[in-house]
Amino acid sequence: MSAAGDDWPRALRKCVNPSDLRSLAKKRLPFPIFDHIDGGCDDEVTLAANQKEFGRYHLIPHYCSGVDAVDASTTVLGQKLEWPFFVGPAGGLKYLHPAGEIGMARAAHNLGTAYSMSGFTTTQPEDIAASANEGPRFFQMQPCRSREVMADMIQLAKDCGYKALIVTVDNPIHGNRERDARSGFGLPSNFSLKGWLSIMSHPWWAIRTLPLPGFGLYDKYMDQPGDLNWLGEQLVTNITFEDLAWIRSQWDGPFAVKGLVGVQDNRRAVDCGVSAVILSNQGARHFDTAPATIEMLPEVVDAVGDKIEVILDSGIRRGTDILKAVALGATACTGARTNCYALAAGGQRGVERALSLLRSEVERDMVFLGAATLSDVDHTRIRRAASHD
Ligand SMILES: Cc1cc2nc3c(=O)[nH]c(=O)nc-3n(C[C@H](O)[C@H](O)[C@H](O)COP(=O)(O)O)c2cc1C
Numbered sequence: 001m002s003a004a005g006d007d008w009p010r011a012l013r014k015c016v017n018p019s020d021l022r023s024l025a026k027k028r029l030p031f032p033i034f035d036h037i038d039g040g041c042d043d044e045v046t047l048a049a050n051q052k053e054f055g056r057y058h059l060i061p062h063y064c065s066g067v068d069a070v071d072a073s074t075t076v077l078g079q080k081l082e083w084p085f086f087v088g089p090a091g092g093l094k095y096l097h098p099a100g101e102i103g104m105a106r107a108a109h110n111l112g113t114a115y116s117m118s119g120f121t122t123t124q125p126e127d128i129a130a131s132a133n134e135g136p137r138f139f140q141m142q143p144c145r146s147r148e149v150m151a152d153m154i155q156l157a158k159d160c161g162y163k164a165l166i167v168t169v170d171n172p173i174h175g176n177r178e179r180d181a182r183s184g185f186g187l188p189s190n191f192s193l194k195g196w197l198s199i200m201s202h203p204w205w206a207i208r209t210l211p212l213p214g215f216g217l218y219d220k221y222m223d224q225p226g227d228l229n230w231l232g233e234q235l236v237t238n239i240t241f242e243d244l245a246w247i248r249s250q251w252d253g254p255f256a257v258k259g260l261v262g263v264q265d266n267r268r269a270v271d272c273g274v275s276a277v278i279l280s281n282q283g284a285r286h287f288d289t290a291p292a293t294i295e296m297l298p299e300v301v302d303a304v305g306d307k308i309e310v311i312l313d314s315g316i317r318r319g320t321d322i323l324k325a326v327a328l329g330a331t332a333c334t335g336a337r338t339n340c341y342a343l344a345a346g347g348q349r350g351v352e353r354a355l356s357l358l359r360s361e362v363e364r365d366m367v368f369l370g371a372a373t374l375s376d377v378d379h380t381r382i383r384r385a386a387s388h389d
Contacts, residue, residue, distance in 0.1 A: 030205060035180065040285055046292065138166050164254040169259045174236070319361025
């Protein structure tokens with residue numbers, strides 16, 4: 001049993017996989033908020049592909065191996081994790097549940113893994129550092145136009161003991177999220193009548209959440225908290241590899257770039273001194289028709305996997321997805337939707353439920369794969385399906 005305990009509240013006990021937690025979140029949230037987590041951009045082609053492409057691979061069990069206990073631990077961005085998945089950055093967690101970022105961080109640590117704070121955190125980074133327990137925390141930020149602001153944020157990350165810096169590069173502008181456009185969710189939100197009716201039919205959510213909280217990291221740089229002009233001026237920026245190298249020069253510890261998909265781009269990131277690439281299409285939230293990351297993984301591992309860690313993001317829903325990525329050369333995986341659904345479904349305990357389901361699936365399936373450690377989960381354990389529709 002993990003530090004999280006097994007005495008689940010009834011509603012969470014009935015959730016036996018991440019998909020059940022998604023269904024519970026759908027019940028507990030007004031639809032504009034649920035759709036904001038669940039949706040992708042444009043036609044959601046990449047959103048669907050992110051999960052479907054895992055189906056192109058099969059895991060090959062290895063029996064008579066004598067393996068009946070496994071060690072799924074790995075080292076990611078300098079931190080030892082008990083299993084190869086960590087909580088990826090997601091903004092606005094207090095929109096989902098008052099436990100917010102602190103509940104998410106505590107859940108990750110109770111389940112033996114790391115938490116990544118989003119630049120769009122609704123809790124102050126210092127408060128997360130002070131209130132979350134001792135597990136590893138990563139600090140994610142969007143690149144800003146002002147190097148002075150970036151240097152200040154990086155100093156804050158150092159002062160608060162964040163162990164690694166993650167810079168997300170794949171939303172130089174905001175994507176076209178049609179579900180948000182229909183519901184009126186946005187900055188600022190201008191909910192449709194249907195959206196307001198849904199909010200009114202979720203009074204418990206409304207009492208605990210409205211008005212929507214501001215941003216803990218960026219608000220401190222604005223003259224007025226929530227200044228949308230500041231966000232537009234600073235965060236809508238398409239940085240260059242030279243900027244990435246500059247950010248690297250400001251941070252001594254492990255450093256990851258999140259969102260490069262192409263092989264050449266990932267090679268160039270190595271030249272900028274990154275310790276890891278997080279192979280991500282940001283869950284298809286900004287750009288549609290990009291390839292699923294699991295499709296790109298073998299090529300990217302081939303190009304840079306001998307120099308840096310390759311972490312797979314986007315589409316992880318099951319322990320077998322994690323093991324497929326590891327078998328194709330990923331050091332570990334990350335993601336946000338599953339954790340967000342779980343937070344909305346049950347706060348910190350909800351996230352603990354989701355992570356414990358994923359973790360036990362990884363550990364159970366390693367026995368079927370005859371893999372005592374993750375180093376045994378290699379190309380001998382995976383096969384690309386001959387056909388797949
Ligand atoms: C509600 C929500 C907010 C997110 N906010 C951020 C963010 O602030 N920064 C970031 O790099 N990624 C953000 N992401 C993207 C996730 O880190 C991750 O790349 C994506 O969710 C992967 O897709 P998956 O969760 O479907 O596997 C967000 C995702 C969601 C669902």
